[in-house]
Amino acid sequence: MSRTRFALLIVLALLVAAAPAAARPAATTAFVVINVGKINHDFKINGKKTASIAPGKRAKLVVTFAKAGRYPYLCVIGQHWKFGMKGRLKVT
Ligand SMILES: [Cu+2]
Numbered sequence: 001m002s003r004t005r006f007a008l009l010i011v012l013a014l015l016v017a018a019a020p021a022a023a024r025p026a027a028t029t030a031f032v033v034i035n036v037g038k039i040n041h042d043f044k045i046n047g048k049k050t051a052s053i054a055p056g057k058r059a060k061l062v063v064t065f066a067k068a069g070r071y072p073y074l075c076v077i078g079q080h081w082k083f084g085m086k087g088r089l090k091v092t
Contacts, residue, residue: 026066027091034060041080045073045089052077065091 033043035053043050044059050059065071074086 026060026064028064030056031061033061040077041075043073044076046071049076060068060081068092
């Protein structure tokens, strides 16, 4: 699966922190990951990971980013990440 295809699996990244940016110590984001592939996948970022997601199913992962930066994400099932199921999320 290409890196671009994997990026499409991350359908929605919703910023749930309602306070003004200057007032909050960290940004909390809920990822809704939909597996549109034909085998199981997962999604790991910043030390948190979904369960294995079956084809056609979805999982939600709530992650807090303490500071701005680039955070690697990947699928840790098998060696999927070696075949491109990875990327970096920029948090500003
Ligand atoms: Cu995978």
